[in-house]
Amino acid sequence: MLHKRTRRTIALSITAIAVLIAAVATWLIRQRLGHASMATGWTLLASVGLLMLLGLRKKLVMLPILPVRVWTQFHIYTGLFALAIYLMHVPVVIASGFFESTLSLLFLSVAGSGLYGVWISRRGAKRLTAIAGEYRFDRFGWHRRTIADRASEIVTEVGQTGDVPVIAKFYRERLQHYFSTRPSLAYVLVPTSHRKRRLLTELGELDRYFASNVKQAAGRLAALIRNRDDLDYHYATQLRMRMWLAIHIALTVAMLVFIVVHVLMVLRFQGA
Amino acid sequence: MGTTSTVEIRRPQRWDQPFDPDMLERDVQWLSSLPPFSEMDKSAFPANTPLDGVLRNDCRIRKVQPGEVIVREGDYGNSAFLVLAGSVRVVLGQLPPQSLGRATAKQKSWFSAISALWKQPQFPEVRTVDQITPGGSSRVQQHGDTASIFLQDFDGVVTHERTLQIGPGEMFGEVAAMYRAPRTATVVADSHATLVEVRWQGLRLLRRDRVLAQQLEQNYRTNWLMIHLRETPLFRFLPENCLQKVADATLLRSFGRLEWHSDYRRTRKLKPVEQIESEPLVAMEGHLPTDLLLIRSGFARVCSRYGEGHRTLAYLGKGHMFGLREIVHNTYRDSNQAPVTLQESLRAVGFVDTLHIPIEVVAEYVLPYIRRTELPDPISRDDQQARARHDIASQVPTGMLEFIVQERLNNGRQAMVIDLNACTRCDDCVKACATTHDGNPRFTRSGPANDGIQFTQACMHCADPVCMIGCPTGAISRHSETGTVSVHENICIGCGTCAASCPYENIQMRTMRDPKGRMYFDESAGLPIMKATKCDLCQSQPSGPACQNACPHDALVRIDLGNLEDLSDWISRRR
Numbered sequence: 001m002l003h004k005r006t007r008r009t010i011a012l013s014i015t016a017i018a019v020l021i022a023a024v025a026t027w028l029i030r031q032r033l034g035h036a037s038m039a040t041g042w043t044l045l046a047s048v049g050l051l052m053l054l055g056l057r058k059k060l061v062m063l064p065i066l067p068v069r070v071w072t073q074f075h076i077y078t079g080l081f082a083l084a085i086y087l088m089h090v091p092v093v094i095a096s097g098f099f100e101s102t103l104s105l106l107f108l109s110v111a112g113s114g115l116y117g118v119w120i121s122r123r124g125a126k127r128l129t130a131i132a133g134e135y136r137f138d139r140f141g142w143h144r145r146t147i148a149d150r151a152s153e154i155v156t157e158v159g160q161t162g163d164v165p166v167i168a169k170f171y172r173e174r175l176q177h178y179f180s181t182r183p184s185l186a187y188v189l190v191p192t193s194h195r196k197r198r199l200l201t202e203l204g205e206l207d208r209y210f211a212s213n214v215k216q217a218a219g220r221l222a223a224l225i226r227n228r229d230d231l232d233y234h235y236a237t238q239l240r241m242r243m244w245l246a247i248h249i250a251l252t253v254a255m256l257v258f259i260v261v262h263v264l265m266v267l268r269f270q271g272a
Numbered sequence: 273m274g275t276t277s278t279v280e281i282r283r284p285q286r287w288d289q290p291f292d293p294d295m296l297e298r299d300v301q302w303l304s305s306l307p308p309f310s311e312m313d314k315s316a317f318p319a320n321t322p323l324d325g326v327l328r329n330d331c332r333i334r335k336v337q338p339g340e341v342i343v344r345e346g347d348y349g350n351s352a353f354l355v356l357a358g359s360v361r362v363v364l365g366q367l368p369p370q371s372l373g374r375a376t377a378k379q380k381s382w383f384s385a386i387s388a389l390w391k392q393p394q395f396p397e398v399r400t401v402d403q404i405t406p407g408g409s410s411r412v413q414q415h416g417d418t419a420s421i422f423l424q425d426f427d428g429v430v431t432h433e434r435t436l437q438i439g440p441g442e443m444f445g446e447v448a449a450m451y452r453a454p455r456t457a458t459v460v461a462d463s464h465a466t467l468v469e470v471r472w473q474g475l476r477l478l479r480r481d482r483v484l485a486q487q488l489e490q491n492y493r494t495n496w497l498m499i500h501l502r503e504t505p506l507f508r509f510l511p512e513n514c515l516q517k518v519a520d521a522t523l524l525r526s527f528g529r530l531e532w533h534s535d536y537r538r539t540r541k542l543k544p545v546e547q548i549e550s551e552p553l554v555a556m557e558g559h560l561p562t563d564l565l566l567i568r569s570g571f572a573r574v575c576s577r578y579g580e581g582h583r584t585l586a587y588l589g590k591g592h593m594f595g596l597r598e599i600v601h602n603t604y605r606d607s608n609q610a611p612v613t614l615q616e617s618l619r620a621v622g623f624v625d626t627l628h629i630p631i632e633v634v635a636e637y638v639l640p641y642i643r644r645t646e647l648p649d650p651i652s653r654d655d656q657q658a659r660a661r662h663d664i665a666s667q668v669p670t671g672m673l674e675f676i677v678q679e680r681l682n683n684g685r686q687a688m689v690i691d692l693n694a695c696t697r698c699d700d701c702v703k704a705c706a707t708t709h710d711g712n713p714r715f716t717r718s719g720p721a722n723d724g725i726q727f728t729q730a731c732m733h734c735a736d737p738v739c740m741i742g743c744p745t746g747a748i749s750r751h752s753e754t755g756t757v758s759v760h761e762n763i764c765i766g767c768g769t770c771a772a773s774c775p776y777e778n779i780q781m782r783t784m785r786d787p788k789g790r791m792y793f794d795e796s797a798g799l800p801i802m803k804a805t806k807c808d809l810c811q812s813q814p815s816g817p818a819c820q821n822a823c824p825h826d827a828l829v830r831i832d833l834g835n836l837e838d839l840s841d842w843i844s845r846r847r
């Protein structure tokens with residue numbers, strides 16, 4: 001088995017050679033005043049067909065027809081090839097007219113979401129590993145509840161030891177909502193640690209008003225705030241990694257519909 | 273931050289849990305009046321483990337009926353049997369698995385594998401009655417308080433198979449019990465017979481009796497030792513007479529506790545240095561080598577002193593050698609050079625059985641028959657080989673090496689390992705597992721992790737599958753060729769022994785339902801029918817393990833963690 005980097009270099013070189021061959025062929029056809037767009041169009045259609053195979057393979061996991069990882073690599077490099085062919089196929093990057101421009105936009109968004117997928121898969125996986133904790137997607141709700149319950153227990157516990165209005169008020173006003181709600185859409189799109197830092201600073205500022213037993217409880221609450229932030233980071237990253245795929249697939253379906261109509265129109269006008 | 277308060281508890285005693293809690297005083301009396309126990313030298317047993325104690329705590333009396341299967345080929349050995357009355361038959365040929373009650377998973381065709389996609393049941397763990405009850409030529413029957421498998425066609429088996437009759441005073445199953453090996457033959461009761469079953473702990477104690485010890489050792493030497501030596505690749509060119517000389521001179525030794533799985537939860541929490549120091553020392557660095565060591569079973573840790581602790585350099589498993597480099601160096605060194613001492617220590621991880629071949633015998637009967645190219649290079653000051661060996665370890669960082677041994681993951685022959693830096697947590701692996709198991713995933717993507725590598729909690733099909741110990745019906749067994757450990761649900765009685773024994777918690781007990789979603793209930797006890805479920809390595813699927821096949825990011829691999837080079841290769845290809 002080859003090293004990952006070596007495999008990537010080989011695959012990129014093969015793709016580059018394929019693109020070069022296609023480019024020379026297109027140039028030759030144009031030189032001979034042929035319809036280069038027909039050749040690139042059919043090549044593009046064939047590439048889209050090949051790209052579809054990954055979805056099918058993923059369904060048939062029980063078959064020994066090369067592991068999905070090989071098909072995924074094939075999908076990525078065929079995608080790059082298709083993008084290059086698209087650029088040879090179209091006169092301008094985004095065509096004019098409602099139908100053609102929508103098709104262009106769809107194609108570019110499918111390609112863009114694919115590239116984003118490659119990037120987020122690599123980066124997201126590493127980031128998740130770097131941030132403490134390992135959470136399964138189906139268990140996020142449970143983890144959130146556990147943190148919220150622990151926070152409420154801490155406040156109740158200190159409440160029993162005497163008069164602690166400061167921390168109870170802070171919990172009610174600032175933490176309860178933080179612990180009991182899911183992260184916002186904005187956070188999911190761009191996870192930042194602002195909120196965590198703000199809450200920790202506010203809690204830190206109250207420190208001088210706390211008795212020593214309350215200080216300890218505040219320390220535990222601070223740990224839970226950090227914990228919750230890590231959890232949210234995991235959630236946001238995992239959600240984005242799942243969402244891009246859903247979006248990529250939805251865009252692909254829409255693109256396929258437009259492609260079919262486009263091909264039918266081309267055949268119709270070519271025949272005319 | 274230390275605390276001075278203490279918690280007082282009673283130290284667990286040996287024999288806190290007798291093999292058979294119903295063993296009565298009069299049973300013990302009766303047993304001790306029968307040979308070979310009556311002939312044993314009682315004074316050979318120390319006061320804290322007297323012979324009577326062994327009989328009371330490590331033995332149980334079993335009455336078997338004609339046709340009852342006592343041990344099955346492929347079962348995991350944990351006890352030996354002595355025939356007291358009646359006779360039993362050892363089947364020398366291989367019986368078809370069905371007659372032992374085991375339904376082997378047939379390899380599915382592509383079509384039937386695909387068709388399972390649209391036949392996915394709506395409920396979890398759906399089975400037909402045939403799938404969860406014994407069929408064909410065997411039956412499970414309650415016999416006393418244990419469930420036994422009976423051969424339906426016992427007479428046919430006796431007529432058509434080569435068998436060996438064993439009568440009163442004779443023993444069987446002791447080698448499997450002593451060396452935690454799978455049974456090599458099936459033994460069936462020939463008539464109504466009375467047996468005494470001795471668990472291995474007791475068998476080890478009984479070896480204090482010189483006669484029995486000699487007999488056991490003799491049995492091992494005659495039946496197994498030559499086989500083990502012949503399996504050693506380095507000895508492949510040894511002429512038969514030299515191999516015999518080696519066998520004659522070989523000492524058999526064991527270190528550590530065979531019951532490592534019960535200590536495991538406790539010791540894994542120790543600091544690495546404490547854990548290493550708690551492991552029995554097999555050979556110590558700095559001492560002159562006296563024997564060539566061959567690991568017969570179990571795992572041993574190769575480590576060397578490093579600062580205040582010990583650094584793990586590798587671990588050795590079955591068939592590996594220790595001390596060869598030093599012995600070769602000393603044998604071929606110039607006469608003016610001093611002999612070298614052992615460069616590393618060897619410690620038993622859990623337990624380890626070793627063969628010790630004295631150096632004189634190695635020099636005379638082994639080394640002349642090994643090609644010089646196969647021998648390790650002499651040890652020099654900037655020890656090339658030590659560095660080469662260290663290079664293997666360095667792809668597997670020292671911390672991870674310690675971690676693997678600490679968690680006893682080295683036991684995994686088909687461990688599921690995930691590179692967390694490549695895993696997008698998409699769970700396609702889990703979904704693929706569910707797809708190939710009628711919608712029931714056999715693992716969750718969780719488990720201990722170290723340095724970005726997760727060792728997922730899915731059955732690892734261990735080198736020492738302790739889950740198999742004590743299964744009363746032999747429903748959990750290991751495939752002799754592929755090594756896959758699988759549950760034969762048709763004879764699994766749902767007792768949960770395997771789930772309790774698996775140190776990695778990789779077996780789940782599940783209730784079974786019919787295709788309409790109704791739970792099966794036992795007609796006599798009125799309790800739900802439970803079965804042990806776990807990863808079966810997709811053995812019936814044309815694809816092999818679907819998890820590995822399905823990972824789009826090349827993050828997941830099934831790997832033999834007993835072989836460090838596999839792991840090292842895999843890690844180096846990714847970094």
Ligand code: SF4
Nearest residue numbers: 731732733734739774
């Ligand atoms: S069930 Fe547990 S002990 Fe048995 S083979 Fe699997 S991982 Fe090993």
Ligand code: SF4
Nearest residue numbers: 695696698699701823
């Ligand atoms: S399929 Fe691969 S990437 Fe997805 S969760 Fe499993 S191991 Fe991770």
